[in-house]
Amino acid sequence: MKKAVIVKAKRTPIGRENGILSSFQPHELAAPLLQHLAKDIETEIDDVIVGNIVGLGGNIARLSALEAGLPLTIPGMTIDRQCSAGLEAIRTACYFVQGGAGKCYLAGGVESTSTSPFKNRAQFSPVHIGDPDMGVAAEYVAEKYRISRERQDEYAFKSYLRSINAYELGFYQHEILKLNQIETDEEFFRRRDMKKLLKRARPIFKKEAGTVTAANSCGIHDGACAVLIMEENFANQFDYEPVLRFVDSQVSGVHPNFPGFSPAPAIQELLKRNELAIEDIDLIEINEAFASKIVACAQELSIPYEKLNVLGGALTLGHPYGASGAILVTRLFYEVQRRSDITYAIAAIGSGGGVGLALLFEVVRKKVSGPRT
Template sequence: MKDVAVVAYCRTAIAKARRGAFNQTHGIPMAAHVLKEVVRRAGVATDEVEDVVLGCGLPEGATGHNIARNAGLYAGFGMDIPGVTINRYCGSGLTAASMVANRIATGEIKAAIAGGVESISLVQFNMNLNHFIYEPLQQQIPAVWWTMIQTADHVAKKYGISRESQDEYVLKSQQRVAEASAAGKFAEEIVPLETTMLVKDKESGDTSEQRVALAEDEGPRPDTTLEGLAGLEPVNPGGTVTAGNASQLSDGAAAVLMMDADLASQRGLPVLGLFRGMQLAAVPPEDMSIAIAPAVTKLMRHHGLGDSQIDLWELHEAFAVTTLYNQRELDTPWETTNVNGGAIALGHPYGMSGVRYLGSTLLELERRNAQRAIIGVCAAGGMATAAYLER
């Protein structure tokens, strides 16, 4: 089996859904933008890309019709480069990377792009819900169709994770995002995208189009305080999830170029690190947030890893309760867990996030001259993906 190198990574800035810069941006140009840039950063020719695999949590409408293939065409990759779109909800991006890595490891291909894209603005609020629920399964397992907020409230109550601890975690995450942003860490990842957004006048209600170039994430709130978080009403009566301790609905895209590590080394390409593998776990759908811990445990067992060998941990911030539960179960040190904050502050375009974690974590390993990292991302339906990275 061949080692698999990540030779380049980039992403768009993350825009707020509906109110942000990408609220009119179709998924095809958004994804094509990062496809073109990741090839440029890798220093390879487009005809060396043998496949484009994009994760997307809502693959319909503006992100439908096999957006991976269409984005590749729009990026100018040529008619002979195929593409496939996959959906494991929030685990879609890491699953895309795993699919590419497996084909490279077995020698089927030498280089391909894994990525993720989501236009929550254009898709989530216009979904085709015709026959969305299958009643025989709903009667057996109703939680299959619970909202993610329902699952988070359930986990918080079941496992004793208080509203106060969730808000305290959010404050820490927002502060870490602010520090990382001030240090220019996110600017290193972002490729600015010029687009047209729809702007609504708050007083008159009139709308107009405005040309913008988004180069910074729109979500972070560096002025967050515990008092402000405590003042937010729960989304569901009696629950603990609020707009402040849940990841933000967002739009964005990200991509990594992966290659046979020997070939990348021979050509002197800028290898960011190695993708060593991915493992999965599944739990009852209502317990969605807790699936990361068993996925990570399975991954570490498979690779013979001990806790002390891991230099960085990235545990998905679907909700504060998600990170708090899995950090507690895995007993990861806070000083090496989500060191640059996470999706609560930055935002969470479902299909994009796993790829963002992959690329940003490799960059952080390089900054710290560290060697190993674990990423864990939960997904709707009670699933989780976990990946092992190495420099």
Template sequence: MSSTPYSRDAVIVEAVRTPVGRGKPGGAHSDVHPADLGAHVLKALVERAAIDPVIVDDVIWGCVTPVMDQAGNLGRNTVLAAGWPESVTATTVDRACGSSQQAVHFGAAGVVAGHYDFTVVGGAESMSRVPMGSNRTGGRSHPQHVLDRYGVEGFSQGTGAEMVAQRWSLSRTRLDEYALRSHALAAAATDSGALDAQLAPLPGGITHDEGVRRGGTLGSLARLKPAFRQDGVIHAGNSSQISDGAGAMLITTGDLARAHGLTPVVRVHTAVLAGDDPVVMLTAPVNATAKALKRSGLSIDDIGAFEVNEAFASVPLAWLAETGAKAERLNPLGGAIAVGHPLGGSGAVLMTRLIHHMRDNGIRYGLQTMCEAGGMANATILELL
């Protein structure tokens, strides 16, 4: 060890992701096994960092639906598929949509504690090959006493998104305007080359995120039927896309990075969790943001960029209304409505976007938060170094 556990920090020295493919038959990554999808970013990560993967103490890998092609510890299968030494261990984490953001928290904590010197964190999901909810086939996710506690027959993110829209008086027009913003910003970031450095396209595959649509209008979105309530405001056009993708980051200490000739990009400044009503389900990012700011001693205006996962348009809009953040700092490169939401990979995809955006624009602090099933949320504050 280069220092005592009590003086160790956690820094990210490299972050990379695949372009996100549409999660359906014929999507760009639909023929790629999820372990191979993740293996591609692992190989790209160590190539860019110019390290031997043998120094990696553990890989912490997010995956939301660990069945079928994603069963049997996807993290370990990903390490082996990447051709890394058998000595490199791995585990798979499921905190619903925040799984790979939680992998960052676990990896950073392990480095700070001295359990790891180098760890790789990230995640992947192939929603083409392993449809959402496949792990619930033949069983019930919630025992009856949990359903009785809340007086419901089940929990639905879509219904929660409608409840959020109603609570914050978000009209369908407002939600659709936000969805169009997401596509416009993602298209502009693609065209300007702002995403190029973070992407590791698969050989012969797409070079940019597949889900971005151009030329949409309020009129075209108005033709889409509500998805969860007959008179509702949430539909496919203002919700995140089903997707395939992966992302990974290399975490170590500042001292160890410099000793190995690596340049720290950001420090994991603050990492928190928050829980809220599991019926509404999608409001915990508000609480997580407040908790992160309180713990860090920073104000909302100190944060120069926010990544708030666009599970549904109502989520970031409600978050914006509650936090008072500057709207132009929210999801400045677009979000999951345009790019897609590959579940277990999304936390790493978002954080890779945030890290590169901070570095490219000299932004000192960035904050990422994601709503998660069960009414939970992660929030992470990064500091540019």
């Protein structure tokens, strides 16, 4: 079987809804990334696969590729698997490479909540089964898995400190492609007093005895992210140095009332099939939509926080739906290059309707002198 490897990865800065990126349509966010990643190999790209959820419709991948000035021969495919869309785009491209359908793909996701025409979310599930909003579902997860407000706030504070540390060390800057002179995530324009916010925040989805607050939940944001995926021998032929090699993936379904827990069974099945244990995985990225889901998944899988979301995540930076899964992979792409002790890494995300997706990667090479951009 052919091997799919990730050789480049970039994201835009992440902006709040109606914030610094509010004037950009989805294809205008994605196009600069595609142009950057495709530089000097435009004619070798087989397809562009982009995840998007609340856009204007149509084939945003094709539109973005054309906006980027890529060859007209590149078709483009847009995927909607709710919050898993960006990760699913990468997964699909990796399988295309493995199956011999092509040798070179651009894959990722984009979201412009600011320009979305939809005032209400799409339906996740038939009402008679259960179709809660994601915040209500986060409360359901907290109740079912007995995740207290204190544990959620403790994790949210830990994640915030990790994000601030990563920002101050310049780690996020390796991920970011400057967009119209914007080169910093909007959440770092002004420092939060996170202890105070956590203490005074009130439950917003379940007023009586709720545990999920604005302070231990992610915000709604805009942004885009993409990676360059190649067949490994093809990458070597063009002098690209592979960083992450795709090993396997698993998508799993859970009851739509508990979408935040869906990464757990996906990761469990992925490990089982590959005869691995959680101890064998050195880094794990699970999208931080809500602290309750992270604590519940960590509890179920016995994941030590020392290897989980080590640079923080969406609780601070925000959650640009369709892009978030690709951001997880991009974070791993750069973090494994800063470390010499990483063999396996997992990126996982849960989606509305109760869908969990997890991808397993192994590190190909480790760069001691600094991350490749």
